[in-house]
Amino acid sequence: MKKLLCTLAISSLTFITSVTAQEFTPKQIEQVSEIRANALNSNLAFDILSSLTTEVGPRLPGTKNDAIAVQWAQDKFKELGYDKVWIEPATFPSWRRYSESGAIITPSAQSLHLTALGGSVSTPKEGITAEVIQFETLDELIAAPKNIAKDKIVFINYKMNRHIDGNGYGPATRARRTGAIEAAKKGALGFMMRSVSTSHHRFAHTGASQYKDGIKQIVKVAIPNPDADQISRLTALNKTVKVNIKVQTEDLGEGKSFNVIGQINGTQNPEQYVLIGGHLDSWDLGTGALDDGAGVALTMAAAKFIADVKRPKRSVRVVLFAAEELGLWGAKAYAKAHAKDKHNIIAAAESDFGADFIYGFQSNVEAASLPVVREIAKQLSPLNIEFIGANKASNGPDLIPLRKLGGLAGFALHTDGTDYFDYHHTADDTLDKVDPKKIQQNAAAYAVFAFMAADADTTIKGKIINLLVLRD
Amino acid sequence: MKKLLCTLAISSLTFITSVTAQEFTPKQIEQVSEIRANALNSNLAFDILSSLTTEVGPRLPGTKNDAIAVQWAQDKFKELGYDKVWIEPATFPSWRRYSESGAIITPSAQSLHLTALGGSVSTPKEGITAEVIQFETLDELIAAPKNIAKDKIVFINYKMNRHIDGNGYGPATRARRTGAIEAAKKGALGFMMRSVSTSHHRFAHTGASQYKDGIKQIVKVAIPNPDADQISRLTALNKTVKVNIKVQTEDLGEGKSFNVIGQINGTQNPEQYVLIGGHLDSWDLGTGALDDGAGVALTMAAAKFIADVKRPKRSVRVVLFAAEELGLWGAKAYAKAHAKDKHNIIAAAESDFGADFIYGFQSNVEAASLPVVREIAKQLSPLNIEFIGANKASNGPDLIPLRKLGGLAGFALHTDGTDYFDYHHTADDTLDKVDPKKIQQNAAAYAVFAFMAADADTTIKGKIINLLVLRD
Numbered sequence: 001m002k003k004l005l006c007t008l009a010i011s012s013l014t015f016i017t018s019v020t021a022q023e024f025t026p027k028q029i030e031q032v033s034e035i036r037a038n039a040l041n042s043n044l045a046f047d048i049l050s051s052l053t054t055e056v057g058p059r060l061p062g063t064k065n066d067a068i069a070v071q072w073a074q075d076k077f078k079e080l081g082y083d084k085v086w087i088e089p090a091t092f093p094s095w096r097r098y099s100e101s102g103a104i105i106t107p108s109a110q111s112l113h114l115t116a117l118g119g120s121v122s123t124p125k126e127g128i129t130a131e132v133i134q135f136e137t138l139d140e141l142i143a144a145p146k147n148i149a150k151d152k153i154v155f156i157n158y159k160m161n162r163h164i165d166g167n168g169y170g171p172a173t174r175a176r177r178t179g180a181i182e183a184a185k186k187g188a189l190g191f192m193m194r195s196v197s198t199s200h201h202r203f204a205h206t207g208a209s210q211y212k213d214g215i216k217q218i219v220k221v222a223i224p225n226p227d228a229d230q231i232s233r234l235t236a237l238n239k240t241v242k243v244n245i246k247v248q249t250e251d252l253g254e255g256k257s258f259n260v261i262g263q264i265n266g267t268q269n270p271e272q273y274v275l276i277g278g279h280l281d282s283w284d285l286g287t288g289a290l291d292d293g294a295g296v297a298l299t300m301a302a303a304k305f306i307a308d309v310k311r312p313k314r315s316v317r318v319v320l321f322a323a324e325e326l327g328l329w330g331a332k333a334y335a336k337a338h339a340k341d342k343h344n345i346i347a348a349a350e351s352d353f354g355a356d357f358i359y360g361f362q363s364n365v366e367a368a369s370l371p372v373v374r375e376i377a378k379q380l381s382p383l384n385i386e387f388i389g390a391n392k393a394s395n396g397p398d399l400i401p402l403r404k405l406g407g408l409a410g411f412a413l414h415t416d417g418t419d420y421f422d423y424h425h426t427a428d429d430t431l432d433k434v435d436p437k438k439i440q441q442n443a444a445a446y447a448v449f450a451f452m453a454a455d456a457d458t459t460i461k462g463k464i465i466n467l468l469v470l471r472d
Numbered sequence: 473m474k475k476l477l478c479t480l481a482i483s484s485l486t487f488i489t490s491v492t493a494q495e496f497t498p499k500q501i502e503q504v505s506e507i508r509a510n511a512l513n514s515n516l517a518f519d520i521l522s523s524l525t526t527e528v529g530p531r532l533p534g535t536k537n538d539a540i541a542v543q544w545a546q547d548k549f550k551e552l553g554y555d556k557v558w559i560e561p562a563t564f565p566s567w568r569r570y571s572e573s574g575a576i577i578t579p580s581a582q583s584l585h586l587t588a589l590g591g592s593v594s595t596p597k598e599g600i601t602a603e604v605i606q607f608e609t610l611d612e613l614i615a616a617p618k619n620i621a622k623d624k625i626v627f628i629n630y631k632m633n634r635h636i637d638g639n640g641y642g643p644a645t646r647a648r649r650t651g652a653i654e655a656a657k658k659g660a661l662g663f664m665m666r667s668v669s670t671s672h673h674r675f676a677h678t679g680a681s682q683y684k685d686g687i688k689q690i691v692k693v694a695i696p697n698p699d700a701d702q703i704s705r706l707t708a709l710n711k712t713v714k715v716n717i718k719v720q721t722e723d724l725g726e727g728k729s730f731n732v733i734g735q736i737n738g739t740q741n742p743e744q745y746v747l748i749g750g751h752l753d754s755w756d757l758g759t760g761a762l763d764d765g766a767g768v769a770l771t772m773a774a775a776k777f778i779a780d781v782k783r784p785k786r787s788v789r790v791v792l793f794a795a796e797e798l799g800l801w802g803a804k805a806y807a808k809a810h811a812k813d814k815h816n817i818i819a820a821a822e823s824d825f826g827a828d829f830i831y832g833f834q835s836n837v838e839a840a841s842l843p844v845v846r847e848i849a850k851q852l853s854p855l856n857i858e859f860i861g862a863n864k865a866s867n868g869p870d871l872i873p874l875r876k877l878g879g880l881a882g883f884a885l886h887t888d889g890t891d892y893f894d895y896h897h898t899a900d901d902t903l904d905k906v907d908p909k910k911i912q913q914n915a916a917a918y919a920v921f922a923f924m925a926a927d928a929d930t931t932i933k934g935k936i937i938n939l940l941v942l943r944d
Contacts, residue, residue, distance in 0.1 A: 054705045057582035065580050101571075108537050110529035110759065113899065201673050202900050226902040230759070233526045286674075287582065287702070427585065428674050430698040 023375045023456050031309050032379045035451055039305045039444035046436040048076060049297035053287040053431045060284040061323035062094035062255030069280050070258045073296070073320050077262030080304045082318075084265065087258035088337055090322040092329035094255025095119050097206075097284055098248040102221065105129060106242035107234065114192070114221040115204035115285060115426075116247045117176060118326065121217045123190070127246035128153070128219065130189050134235045138175040141182050150187035153243060154179070155194075157232050159225070162198040166353065166417035172196040173207065180220035181212045190245055191220040194228035196421070202226050203426035206283050208327055219247050257281070257322040259330045262300065264307045266314040266454060271341075273315035274454045275348040276302060276446055279324035279331075279398055286429030290420065293431075295351035295396075296320050298439055302446035312455035314346060321398040324352070325425075328397055335401035342405050347453035347460045349411040350396025351446065353420060355439040360386050360414035361449070362393035369409065369460040376452045383445050385413070409462035411453075413445050495847045495928050503781050504851045507923055511777045511916035518908040520548060521769035525759040525903045532756040533795035534566035534727030541752050542730045545768070545792050549734030552776045554790075556737065559730035560809055562794040564801035566727025567591050569678075569756055570720040574693065577601060578714035579706065586664070586693040587676035587757060587898075588719045589648060590798065593689045595662070599718035600625070600691065602661050606707045610647040613654050622659035625715060626651070627666075629704050631697070634670040638825065638889040644668040645679065652692035653684045662717055663692040666700035668893070674698050675898035678755050680799055691719050729753070729794040731802045734772065736779045738786035738926060743813075745787035746926045747820040748774060748918055751796035751803075751870055758901030762892065765903075767823035767868075768792050770911055774918035784927035786818060793870040796824070797897075800869055807873035814877050819925035819932045821883040822868025823918065825892060827911040832858050832886035833921070834865035841881065841932040848924045855917050857885070881934035883925075885917050 024032070052072060059069045070087065077085040095118060102112035133152045135141040141154060156175045161168035173196055180191040195205035202224040211217045223231070234241045260280060266272065278295020282288020303316045322330030338345075347365075361380050363373040370391065377387035393412035395403065402408050423429040453460055496504070524544060531541045542559065549557040567590060574584035605624040607613040613626060628647045633640035645668055652663040667677035674696040683689045695703070706713045732752060738744065750767020754760020775788045794802030810817075819837075833852050835845040842863065849859035865884035867875065874880050895901045925932055 050705065054702060055579060055709070055711075057576070057580050057702075063581075068580055099573075104529070107527060108529050108540055109535075111757075111899070200904050202675070202902065203673070226900075226904050229904055230526060230529075230902070233522065237527070239527075285583070427583070428698075430674065430702070432672050432698050432701055 023372045023458060024452065028455060032448055032452060035305050035309045035447050036382065036444050038308060039302070039447050040440050042305070042440065043436060044304065045298040045301035045439045045443040046434065048300055049289060049293050049434060049439065050431055052293050052297060053289045057287045058284045059280060059282045059288055061092050061257050061281045061326055062252065066257050066281060070260055073260035073280055076300060080300065081307060082262035082264060084263040087260050088333065089256060089258055090330040090333035091254050091256050092323040092326045094252035096250045096252060098250065100247045102246065103244045104241060105244050107239045110230065112223055112227050112243060113202040113204055114223045114245065115206045116249055117209040117220040117222060118206055119209055119211070120220045120247055120249055122249050123219045123245055123247050127244045128189050129242060129244045132231060132235070132241040132243055134232065138179055138182060141186065144186060147187045149183055152188055153190040153192055153245065154183035154186065154188040155192045155231060157194050157228060159194055160196050160198055160421060162418060164416055164418050165414065166420060169196065169421060176207050176209050178210055180209060180218055181215050184216045184218045188218060190218050192245070193222050195222040195224055197225060197426065199422040199426065200225055201428065203428045205425045206285060207425050208325065219245055221245055221247065257330070259322050259334055260320040262303070262318045264303045264311060264316045267311050268313040270315050272344050272346050272459065273317040274450045275317050275319055275345050276450050277319035277321065278351050280320040281323050281325055283325055283425050285427040287431065288429060289431045289434050290354040290423050290429050291425065292352045294355035294434055294439060298355065298443040299351055299446055301443045302450055305443065305447040306451045312451055314454040316450045316454050324398055328401060331398035332401045335405055339405055342402065342407065345402065345408065347409045347411060348395065348399050348402065349413055349446070349449060350398050351413065351442065352396040352398065353415040353417050355434050355442050356416040356419065357438055358383070358385050358413045358415050358442055358445045360388045362388040362412045362414065363391050364393040364410040364463065365391065366461045366463050369458065372456045372458050372460055376449055379448050379452060380445055383441055385445060407462045407464055409460045411449065413449065415442070495844045495930060496924065500927060504920055504924060507777050507781050507919050508854065508916050510780060511774070511919050512912050514777070514912065515908060516776065517770040517773035517911045517915040518906065520772055521761060521765050521906060521911065522903055524765050524768060525761045529759045530756045531752060531754045531760055533564055533729050533753045533798055534724065538729050538753060542732055545732035545752055548772060552772065553779060554734035554736060556735040559732050560805065561728060561730055562802040562805035563726050563728050564795040564798045566724035568722045568724060570722065572719045574718065575716045576713060577716050579711045582702070584695055584699050584715060585674040585676055586695045586717065587678045588721055589681040589692040589694060590678055591681055591683070592692045592719055592721055594721050595691050595717055595719050599716045600661050601714060601716045604703060604707070604713040604715055606704065610651055610654060613658065616658060619659045621655060624660055625662040625664055625717065626655035626658065626660040627664045627703060629666050629700060631666055632668050632670055632893060634890060636888055636890050637886065638892060641668065641893060648679050648681050650682055652681060652690055653687050656688045656690045660690060662690050664717070665694050667694040667696050669697060669898065671894040671898065672697055673900065675900045677897045678757060679897050680797065691717055693717055693719060729802070731794050731806050732792040734775070734790045736775045736783060736788045739783050740785040742787050744816050744818050744931065745789040746922045747789050747791055747817050748922050749791035749793065750823050752792040753795050753797055755797055755897050757899040759903065760901060761903045761906050762826040762895050762901050763897065764824045766827035766906055766911060770827065770915040771823055771918055773915045774922055777915065777919040778923045784923055786926040788922045788926050796870055800873060803870035804873045807877055811877055814874065814879065817874065817880065819881045819883060820867065820871050820874065821885055821918070821921060822870050823885065823914065824868040824870065825887040825889050827906050827914050828888040828891065829910055830855070830857050830885045830887050830914055830917045832860045834860040834884045834886065835863050836865040836882040836935065837863065838933045838935050841930065844928045844930050844932055848921055851920050851924060852917055855913055857917055879934045879936055881932045883921065885921065887914070
């Protein structure tokens with residue numbers, strides 16, 4: 001870590017003298033260097049994250065903590081000297097987890113560290129107790145005969161793979177999203193899955209999931225990898241495995257929260273803005289440090305680092321989206337509210353993949369904007385961030401609704417996600433999982449990107465047509 | 473890992489030709505090599521451990537699972553071809569954990585992943601809710617004014633350090649053992665401590681603890697490091713921290729279980745024996761894989777590896793002690809039952825420190841036995857085990873009562889404990905934490921040690937006076 005930071009510092013110094021910017025004046029490049037160096041020497045992002053996760057804690061949309069977080073964010077923006085701070089409403093289907101526990105009953109008593117998937121119905125107070133029927137994949141369940149799971153608990157044993165870009169997540173979430181629907185179709189009393197997680201610790205992974213009209217709503221839970229291993233060892237021994245699942249939850253109908261927005265005003269075209277941010281809500285199990293306290297904290301810090309050096313030509317707007325975890329509800333509200341002035345968003349990037357080192361930078365813009373993009377990439381390289389020239393970046397989940405409107409100039413600052421799914425959506429997503437040095441690099445990258453995009457002579461523009469890749 | 477095992481294999485071959493044994497014939501040394509090689513190539517220890525932790529699971533003394541484990545152990549000894557298999561009774565104070573949960577209530581709602589310390593009393597059903605008063609150490613609490621904790625929950629924030637020999641454990645357990653007594657003396661309603669743990673995951677560590685006659689019995693719990701960090705951050709911000717602790721437990725009076733014993737009979741002096749083993753019971757939170765399923769499995773396998781090559785002159789006895797976690801109750805019963813024939817134990821070693829690589833070998837014997845010890849050490853060195861010549865070994869906890877009788881020839885096979893306290897006494901102590909390759913080296917070491925001690929010409933003898941070091 002120390003070695004890398006020394007390299008960064010030396011590279012920064014060298015860079016100031018050797019760069020030959022075309023889209024930016026030497027003075028602007030000097031300002032970029034100053035912003036970057038300040039960010040690398042500041043604990044601000046980590047301190048903001050510590051404040052959010054410690055003083056607020058978990059932030060499930062619609063809870064009291066969520067309301068505290070909305071107030072916290074406004075106060076923090078003001079404390080940081082943002083020029084404009086405001087909120088915009090969002091609604092979502094509100095859901096609460098009250099209690100949950102589980103156990104293997106047969107062949108011998110053992111606890112199961114389960115967690116209910118988002119939106120799960122409750123069991124009776126005493127829980128449901130039934131035999132487990134195991135499937136290796138969702139497709140195996142779908143292909144099975146109609147009544148195969150009658151009065152049983154379906155268990156899907158699919159294991160997520162680990163990868164720097166998190167490419168195991170999408171395939172693994174299929175069972176989470178629709179597994180309970182398919183299990184109910186086969187007559188099951190309950191649905192249980194191996195967590196969408198790379199952790200070998202006993203933390204179950206929650207997340208958004210669905211029911212379907214006309215299909216019985218059954219309880220749906222995830223169990224950690226060690227617990228899933230245990231059940232699959234028992235079934236491999238041809239043992240009859242019975243489990244008990246107790247879950248108490250509540251569907252509270254429509255809930256309300258707010259996107260919280262802070263802006264550093266531009267000096268020449270303040271109506272135009274670079275949008276950066278993260279989502280303010282989190283699942284209820286941990287304190288949402290990696291998901292997505294980090295994104296909130298580092299983008300709040302990034303715009304402050306910019307303002308400390310110079311207000312750019314265009315504005316830098318930090319949007320902290322509401323109710324992302326329950327289905328991008330804050331993001332949908334933002335896109336709806338800003339559809340008419342969407343052309344004012346001249347560049348956008350969301351941080352929602354933890355706070356390990358950022359290793360890559362990619363754009364998704366019209367060809368005429370590429371010279372500016374390449375200048376930004378040059379100024380990110382001292383942070384050990386490689387330029388990925390494909391110009392096909394997909395963005396953070398909260399940018400999807402904006403992207404659907406067409407023409408968004410989206411950017412990706414690729415975070416190393418190798419360990420992200422060890423913690424994501426679990427009780428173990430706590431502050432100690434964030435490295436104070438790594439989040440400095442993240443904040444520096446967002447500050448460099450946002451400043452340069454906002455201060456460039458050429459206004460960046462998006463492509464008219466964009467493909468969508470979903471992740472939450 | 474693969475590299476090390478290759479080194480081991482090559483070293484073994486070289487060693488056969490170069491050794492010049494004095495206490496052992498070349499034939500015996502050849503047998504040692506065969507035993508060692510077989511052990512390094514066998515999955516038996518891991519398979520036994522998988523069977524115990526999967527089919528039985530957690531084994532709290534006095535529970536149904538404990539009784540299942542006692543039957544499992546007898547069956548497994550017989551299946552492995554042991555010559556004699558029997559049980560010996562032990563009693564202990566029986567205690568059950570039924571449910572437990574916790575939360576920070578003020579300044580904002582957050583869960584606490586607490587666990588009750590062994591023997592803790594219950595709270596009322598709704599739990600106790602009170603302000604936290606934080607102390608950095610047990611001594612700071614002891615030194616505080618008499619009523620300082622009146623109607624509060626005492627929190628001791630002492631953090632265990634990580635070390636290969638686990639030397640942080642003893643100091644950290646002081647608060648666990650007597651913290652609730654000292655807190656009650658200061659008027660506290662409850663006692664909460666940072667777990668005796670090196671883990672940065674949210675697993676609380678349980679363990680043996682005490683009450684004292686005449687001092688009010690208050691609920692006592694431990695919280696994981698991330699939760700303790702959270703509370704200490706809140707107190708550092710001068711926030712009033714209120715927590716709720718819900719614990720349901722039961723004191724069941726005297727419980728009964730059994731030491732399970734398997735023996736490979738000696739050919740010349742079968743009444744004399746080398747004692748190896750571990751403890752069969754475990755805490756209820758995990759499946760007791762590292763503590764102490766590993767010790768059980770690898771010593772059961774070790775004697776089997778010996779019998780497969782040759783029955784030695786003296787017997788090899790594997791003792792699986794009962795109710796170690798609640799206070800060495802099986803070990804005390806064994807020492808009491810065998811006090812009269814204690815001279816028949818010619819060497820003893822317990823494995824109760826997980827199953828990472830064994831790195832050191834040390835004796836605690838009379839001077840005349842040292843030549844044999846050095847020959848054993850030579851045959852352990854191909855396993856990358858260093859001879860520690862101090863001849864002052866302290867032994868596994870279950871050997872303490874035997875050692876107190878005087879004259880025990882105790883041995884230590886030092887396991888690398890750097891990561892042991894990441895899992896010890898937590899829900900995360902599960903099979904996947906044991907490396908199948910490492911437990912092979914452990915089993916090989918115990919097999920070499922037990923065979924050579926049992927087959928030596930010279931009978932090993934202990935010192936008359938031994939100092940005691942306690943660990944459970």
